[in-house]
Amino acid sequence: MTTNTILRIDTSARxxxxxxxxxxDAIVARFPEASVTTRDLAAAPLPHINEGFVTVTKGSAQDTLSDTQRDMIALSDALIEELRAADTIVIGLPVYNFAVPSGLKAWIDLVARAGETFRYSEAGPEGLLKGKRAIIAMASGGTEAGSEIDFATPYLRHVLGFIGITDIELVKADRLAFDPEGTMKAAQEQVATLAA
Known part of the structure; x- marks a missing residue:
């Protein structure tokens, strides 16, 4: 798959x-010709969804919406458009307390919208963002990727698949607390093998 456009999502508080x-940084550098849009969810946190947003996405008439509701829908629309425009999504995933950072969860809640990024059919849910590639850069102090205490990577894989992104690669720097140098070396080797 050719990568012409990248959506880079950073979530680390650091x-x-x-x-x-x-x-x-290293993953994006593998695609020097690509146009990159960066969404830093730590530097510019997104609002968490609320009752007003849920009400709107359930089909409220536009003329009944508050300014706050219109702003939330406009933000959601913009985030979804960034996803639609990207060939490849690069997601930085630091594991906080065995799960995804709250900023990443806020992004997920704003982009996973029925009728926009998925739909329900008689056969069940169908993702609408097909033909894209995702590369997850996972970092953790003690949580091993794929272990029984890793609730971050399986969740993110599932959500991406739910909205139609099934070509997913994982670059992992897990268990950094135990062997930081060896872990980073292995992760950098994984990056070097990514198909550009």
Whole structure:
């Protein structure tokens, strides 16, 4: 698959010494010709969905919406458009307390919208963002990727698949607390093998 456009999503609360940001830097550098849109969910946090947003997405008439509701829908529309425009989505995934950061969950809640990124049919849910590639850069202190205490990577894989993105690769820098140098070396080797 050719990568012409990348949506890069960073979620680490750390600026300096962030492993997931180091990995997303390295992954994006594998595609020097691509146009990159960056969404830093730590620097510019997204609002969490609320009753007003849920009400709107259930089909409220436009003339009954508050300004706040219109703003939330406009933000959701913009985030979805960033996803639609990207060939490849690069997601920095630091594991916080065995799961995804709350900022990433807020993004997911705003982009997973019925009729926009998925739909329900007689055969069940169908993702609408097909033909895209996702690369997850996972970093953790003690959580091993794919282990019984890893609730982050399976969840993110499932959500991406739910909206139609099934070509998913994982670059992992897990269990950094135990062997930081060896773990980073292995992760960098994974990045080097990514098909550009």
């Amino acid at each position: 600026r300096a010494n962030s492993v997931s940001r180091t990995l997303t």
